[in-house]
Amino acid sequence: MPDIEQLRVPLPPLEEQRRIADFLDGETARMDALGSRLKQFDRDVREREAAVLSSLLNADASSPSDDLPLGWSWTPLMHLTDPMRQIMYGIVLPGPDVVDGVPIVKGGDVAANRLTREALKRTTHEIEAGYARSRLKGGDLVIAIRGSVGDIAVVPDELTGANLTQDAARISIDATIDSNWIRLVLQSPLVEHQIKERVTGATIKGINIWDLKRISVPTPKLYEQQKLAQEASGTVNTHEALRSRVLRHHTLLAERRQTLIAAAVTGQFDVFTASGRNVTEGVAV
DSSP states (O other): OHHHHHOOOOOOOHHHHHHHHHHHHHHHHHHHHHHHHHHHHHHHHHHHHHHHHHHHHHHTTTSSTTTTTTTTTEEEGHHHHHTTTTEEEEOOOOSSSOTTEEEOHHHHHHTTTTTTTTTTTTOHHHHHTTGGGOOOTTTTTTOOOOOSOEEEEOOOOTTOOOOOOOOEEEEEETSOOHHHHHHHHTTTTHHHHHHHOEEEESSSSBOHHHHTTTTTTEEOHHHHHHHHHHHHHHHHHHHHHHHHHHHHHHHHHHHHHHHHHHHHHTTSOOOTTOOTTTTTOOOOO
Protein backbone atom coordinates (compact mmCIF):
# COMPACT_ATOMS: atom_id res chain seq x y z
CA MET A 1 0.00 0.00 0.00
CA PRO A 2 2.72 2.60 0.75
CA ASP A 3 4.12 2.03 -2.76
CA ILE A 4 0.70 2.43 -4.34
CA GLU A 5 0.08 5.60 -2.35
CA GLN A 6 3.28 7.07 -3.77
CA LEU A 7 2.14 6.69 -7.39
CA ARG A 8 1.72 9.99 -9.23
CA VAL A 9 -0.68 10.57 -12.12
CA PRO A 10 -0.39 13.50 -14.60
CA LEU A 11 -3.66 15.39 -14.13
CA PRO A 12 -4.65 18.09 -16.62
CA PRO A 13 -7.81 20.17 -16.21
CA LEU A 14 -11.10 18.34 -16.73
CA GLU A 15 -11.73 19.90 -20.15
CA GLU A 16 -8.29 18.81 -21.32
CA GLN A 17 -8.87 15.31 -19.95
CA ARG A 18 -12.01 15.06 -22.09
CA ARG A 19 -10.20 16.30 -25.21
CA ILE A 20 -7.44 13.71 -24.71
CA ALA A 21 -9.96 10.92 -24.07
CA ASP A 22 -11.97 11.84 -27.20
CA PHE A 23 -8.79 11.93 -29.28
CA LEU A 24 -7.64 8.55 -28.01
CA ASP A 25 -11.08 6.99 -28.46
CA GLY A 26 -11.01 7.94 -32.12
CA GLU A 27 -7.45 6.83 -32.80
CA THR A 28 -7.63 3.55 -30.87
CA ALA A 29 -10.92 2.75 -32.63
CA ARG A 30 -9.06 3.02 -35.95
CA MET A 31 -6.36 0.73 -34.61
CA ASP A 32 -8.90 -1.78 -33.29
CA ALA A 33 -10.63 -1.88 -36.67
CA LEU A 34 -7.34 -2.58 -38.42
CA GLY A 35 -6.50 -5.22 -35.83
CA SER A 36 -9.82 -6.93 -36.54
CA ARG A 37 -9.08 -6.97 -40.26
CA LEU A 38 -5.66 -8.48 -39.57
CA LYS A 39 -7.24 -11.24 -37.49
CA GLN A 40 -9.77 -11.97 -40.21
CA PHE A 41 -7.01 -12.12 -42.80
CA ASP A 42 -5.12 -14.60 -40.62
CA ARG A 43 -8.25 -16.77 -40.33
CA ASP A 44 -8.73 -16.64 -44.11
CA VAL A 45 -5.12 -17.74 -44.69
CA ARG A 46 -5.52 -20.66 -42.29
CA GLU A 47 -8.76 -21.74 -43.95
CA ARG A 48 -7.18 -21.65 -47.42
CA GLU A 49 -4.22 -23.67 -46.19
CA ALA A 50 -6.51 -26.25 -44.56
CA ALA A 51 -8.51 -26.58 -47.78
CA VAL A 52 -5.36 -27.21 -49.84
CA LEU A 53 -3.96 -29.74 -47.37
CA SER A 54 -7.30 -31.52 -47.19
CA SER A 55 -7.40 -31.86 -50.95
CA LEU A 56 -3.76 -32.87 -51.40
CA LEU A 57 -3.03 -34.98 -48.34
CA ASN A 58 -6.46 -36.21 -47.22
CA ALA A 59 -7.90 -36.82 -50.70
CA ASP A 60 -10.85 -34.68 -49.48
CA ALA A 61 -11.88 -37.47 -47.08
CA SER A 62 -13.84 -36.22 -44.08
CA SER A 63 -13.48 -39.32 -41.89
CA PRO A 64 -11.56 -42.63 -41.79
CA SER A 65 -14.71 -44.36 -43.02
CA ASP A 66 -14.59 -42.57 -46.38
CA ASP A 67 -13.31 -44.23 -49.53
CA LEU A 68 -9.88 -43.19 -50.76
CA PRO A 69 -8.45 -42.98 -54.31
CA LEU A 70 -7.11 -46.11 -55.95
CA GLY A 71 -3.73 -47.03 -54.47
CA TRP A 72 -4.37 -45.23 -51.16
CA SER A 73 -5.12 -46.91 -47.84
CA TRP A 74 -6.06 -46.02 -44.27
CA THR A 75 -2.99 -46.79 -42.13
CA PRO A 76 -2.62 -46.56 -38.34
CA LEU A 77 0.18 -44.13 -37.49
CA MET A 78 2.10 -46.85 -35.62
CA HIS A 79 2.49 -48.78 -38.91
CA LEU A 80 4.20 -45.81 -40.55
CA THR A 81 6.99 -45.64 -37.97
CA ASP A 82 10.26 -47.49 -37.44
CA PRO A 83 9.29 -50.79 -35.73
CA MET A 84 12.55 -50.64 -33.72
CA ARG A 85 11.79 -47.13 -32.42
CA GLN A 86 8.12 -47.06 -31.51
CA ILE A 87 6.04 -43.99 -30.73
CA MET A 88 6.66 -43.10 -27.08
CA TYR A 89 7.03 -40.33 -24.58
CA GLY A 90 10.09 -39.86 -22.40
CA ILE A 91 11.22 -38.92 -18.90
CA VAL A 92 8.48 -38.68 -16.28
CA LEU A 93 10.47 -36.82 -13.58
CA PRO A 94 13.40 -35.01 -15.23
CA GLY A 95 14.34 -33.08 -12.08
CA PRO A 96 15.82 -29.57 -11.98
CA ASP A 97 17.70 -28.04 -14.90
CA VAL A 98 21.44 -28.83 -14.87
CA VAL A 99 24.15 -27.06 -16.86
CA ASP A 100 26.03 -30.04 -18.27
CA GLY A 101 23.10 -32.46 -18.61
CA VAL A 102 21.18 -34.02 -21.50
CA PRO A 103 18.79 -31.72 -23.42
CA ILE A 104 15.12 -32.65 -23.00
CA VAL A 105 12.16 -31.67 -25.20
CA LYS A 106 8.93 -30.69 -23.47
CA GLY A 107 5.57 -30.22 -25.15
CA GLY A 108 5.85 -26.46 -24.78
CA ASP A 109 9.22 -26.48 -26.54
CA VAL A 110 7.53 -27.85 -29.66
CA ALA A 111 4.91 -25.08 -29.66
CA ALA A 112 7.51 -22.37 -29.01
CA ASN A 113 9.89 -23.61 -31.72
CA ARG A 114 12.68 -24.08 -29.15
CA LEU A 115 14.38 -27.16 -30.57
CA THR A 116 17.98 -26.02 -30.12
CA ARG A 117 20.60 -27.14 -27.62
CA GLU A 118 20.82 -23.62 -26.20
CA ALA A 119 17.08 -23.21 -25.63
CA LEU A 120 16.23 -26.56 -24.03
CA LYS A 121 16.47 -27.44 -20.36
CA ARG A 122 18.63 -30.39 -19.34
CA THR A 123 18.38 -33.36 -17.03
CA THR A 124 21.18 -35.34 -15.43
CA HIS A 125 22.88 -38.17 -17.31
CA GLU A 126 21.86 -40.52 -14.49
CA ILE A 127 18.14 -39.76 -14.88
CA GLU A 128 18.30 -39.86 -18.68
CA ALA A 129 20.05 -43.23 -18.71
CA GLY A 130 16.84 -44.89 -17.56
CA TYR A 131 15.02 -43.68 -20.68
CA ALA A 132 17.41 -44.69 -23.44
CA ARG A 133 14.52 -46.06 -25.54
CA SER A 134 13.04 -42.58 -26.03
CA ARG A 135 16.23 -40.85 -27.22
CA LEU A 136 15.96 -38.69 -30.30
CA LYS A 137 17.72 -38.72 -33.66
CA GLY A 138 17.94 -35.99 -36.25
CA GLY A 139 14.94 -36.24 -38.58
CA ASP A 140 12.58 -37.67 -35.95
CA LEU A 141 9.31 -35.87 -35.37
CA VAL A 142 8.24 -34.72 -31.92
CA ILE A 143 4.60 -34.01 -31.14
CA ALA A 144 3.18 -32.27 -28.09
CA ILE A 145 0.85 -34.68 -26.27
CA ARG A 146 0.08 -32.45 -23.26
CA GLY A 147 -1.01 -28.82 -23.28
CA SER A 148 -0.68 -27.63 -26.88
CA VAL A 149 -1.59 -31.09 -28.19
CA GLY A 150 -0.77 -31.74 -31.83
CA ASP A 151 2.06 -29.23 -32.34
CA ILE A 152 4.75 -30.95 -34.41
CA ALA A 153 8.40 -30.23 -35.14
CA VAL A 154 11.33 -31.94 -36.84
CA VAL A 155 14.29 -32.83 -34.62
CA PRO A 156 17.46 -31.13 -35.91
CA ASP A 157 20.67 -33.15 -36.18
CA GLU A 158 22.22 -31.21 -33.30
CA LEU A 159 19.69 -32.82 -30.93
CA THR A 160 20.62 -36.40 -31.76
CA GLY A 161 20.99 -38.07 -28.35
CA ALA A 162 18.59 -35.67 -26.61
CA ASN A 163 15.47 -37.00 -24.90
CA LEU A 164 11.84 -36.16 -24.14
CA THR A 165 9.60 -35.56 -21.18
CA GLN A 166 6.15 -37.10 -20.75
CA ASP A 167 4.61 -34.02 -22.43
CA ALA A 168 6.00 -34.90 -25.87
CA ALA A 169 6.20 -38.04 -27.98
CA ARG A 170 8.73 -39.20 -30.56
CA ILE A 171 7.57 -40.32 -33.99
CA SER A 172 10.40 -42.06 -35.83
CA ILE A 173 9.47 -42.45 -39.49
CA ASP A 174 9.90 -45.82 -41.22
CA ALA A 175 12.44 -45.90 -44.05
CA THR A 176 9.68 -46.78 -46.54
CA ILE A 177 7.74 -43.58 -45.77
CA ASP A 178 8.51 -40.03 -46.92
CA SER A 179 9.23 -38.10 -43.72
CA ASN A 180 8.25 -34.71 -45.16
CA TRP A 181 4.91 -36.12 -46.28
CA ILE A 182 4.07 -37.60 -42.88
CA ARG A 183 5.04 -34.36 -41.12
CA LEU A 184 2.58 -32.48 -43.33
CA VAL A 185 -0.19 -35.06 -43.20
CA LEU A 186 -0.10 -35.02 -39.38
CA GLN A 187 -0.92 -31.30 -39.61
CA SER A 188 -3.66 -31.79 -42.21
CA PRO A 189 -7.31 -31.19 -41.20
CA LEU A 190 -8.48 -34.81 -41.10
CA VAL A 191 -5.57 -36.14 -39.02
CA GLU A 192 -5.47 -33.06 -36.81
CA HIS A 193 -9.21 -33.53 -36.15
CA GLN A 194 -8.67 -37.14 -35.10
CA ILE A 195 -5.97 -36.07 -32.66
CA LYS A 196 -8.20 -33.39 -31.12
CA GLU A 197 -11.09 -35.86 -30.82
CA ARG A 198 -8.92 -38.09 -28.63
CA VAL A 199 -7.76 -35.35 -26.27
CA THR A 200 -8.88 -35.90 -22.67
CA GLY A 201 -8.41 -34.15 -19.35
CA ALA A 202 -10.02 -31.19 -17.62
CA THR A 203 -7.13 -29.18 -16.17
CA ILE A 204 -4.27 -30.48 -18.33
CA LYS A 205 -5.44 -31.76 -21.68
CA GLY A 206 -3.56 -34.53 -23.44
CA ILE A 207 -3.66 -37.55 -25.71
CA ASN A 208 -2.35 -40.93 -24.59
CA ILE A 209 0.15 -42.92 -26.63
CA TRP A 210 -2.27 -45.79 -27.26
CA ASP A 211 -4.68 -43.44 -29.04
CA LEU A 212 -1.93 -41.57 -30.87
CA LYS A 213 -0.57 -44.79 -32.34
CA ARG A 214 -3.99 -45.63 -33.77
CA ILE A 215 -4.67 -42.37 -35.59
CA SER A 216 -5.78 -43.30 -39.13
CA VAL A 217 -3.65 -41.73 -41.85
CA PRO A 218 -4.73 -41.64 -45.53
CA THR A 219 -1.64 -43.14 -47.19
CA PRO A 220 -0.72 -43.14 -50.89
CA LYS A 221 2.22 -44.96 -52.49
CA LEU A 222 5.72 -43.64 -51.78
CA TYR A 223 6.19 -41.87 -55.12
CA GLU A 224 2.88 -40.05 -54.60
CA GLN A 225 3.80 -39.16 -51.02
CA GLN A 226 6.91 -37.44 -52.34
CA LYS A 227 4.98 -35.60 -55.05
CA LEU A 228 2.23 -34.45 -52.70
CA ALA A 229 4.72 -33.39 -50.03
CA GLN A 230 6.51 -31.18 -52.52
CA GLU A 231 3.25 -29.52 -53.57
CA ALA A 232 1.99 -29.12 -50.02
CA SER A 233 5.31 -27.72 -48.79
CA GLY A 234 5.03 -24.83 -51.23
CA THR A 235 1.55 -24.00 -49.95
CA VAL A 236 2.53 -24.28 -46.29
CA ASN A 237 5.65 -22.13 -46.75
CA THR A 238 3.64 -19.41 -48.51
CA HIS A 239 0.97 -19.35 -45.84
CA GLU A 240 3.50 -19.41 -43.00
CA ALA A 241 5.17 -16.35 -44.54
CA LEU A 242 1.81 -14.57 -44.70
CA ARG A 243 0.98 -15.44 -41.08
CA SER A 244 4.42 -14.23 -40.01
CA ARG A 245 3.74 -10.86 -41.66
CA VAL A 246 0.36 -10.62 -39.93
CA LEU A 247 2.02 -11.31 -36.57
CA ARG A 248 4.61 -8.57 -37.20
CA HIS A 249 1.85 -6.11 -38.07
CA HIS A 250 -0.08 -7.05 -34.90
CA THR A 251 3.02 -6.42 -32.82
CA LEU A 252 3.71 -3.09 -34.52
CA LEU A 253 0.12 -1.97 -34.06
CA ALA A 254 0.16 -2.85 -30.34
CA GLU A 255 3.42 -0.94 -29.84
CA ARG A 256 2.06 2.15 -31.60
CA ARG A 257 -1.14 2.02 -29.58
CA GLN A 258 0.79 2.02 -26.31
CA THR A 259 3.11 4.80 -27.48
CA LEU A 260 0.20 6.98 -28.61
CA ILE A 261 -1.67 6.57 -25.31
CA ALA A 262 1.44 7.29 -23.24
CA ALA A 263 2.28 10.41 -25.25
CA ALA A 264 -1.27 11.77 -25.09
CA VAL A 265 -1.86 11.31 -21.35
CA THR A 266 1.54 12.69 -20.37
CA GLY A 267 1.19 15.83 -22.48
CA GLN A 268 3.97 15.02 -24.92
CA PHE A 269 1.85 16.52 -27.68
CA ASP A 270 -1.20 18.73 -27.99
CA VAL A 271 -4.19 16.70 -29.13
CA PHE A 272 -5.53 19.81 -30.90
CA THR A 273 -2.62 19.91 -33.33
CA ALA A 274 -1.51 16.27 -33.23
CA SER A 275 -2.93 13.77 -35.66
CA GLY A 276 -3.02 10.02 -35.39
CA ARG A 277 -3.09 9.66 -39.16
CA ASN A 278 0.37 8.03 -39.16
CA VAL A 279 -0.17 5.57 -36.33
CA THR A 280 -1.22 2.81 -38.71
CA GLU A 281 1.32 3.62 -41.41
CA GLY A 282 3.08 0.44 -42.54
CA VAL A 283 0.43 -1.72 -40.91
CA ALA A 284 -1.93 -3.03 -43.55
CA VAL A 285 -3.92 -6.08 -44.55
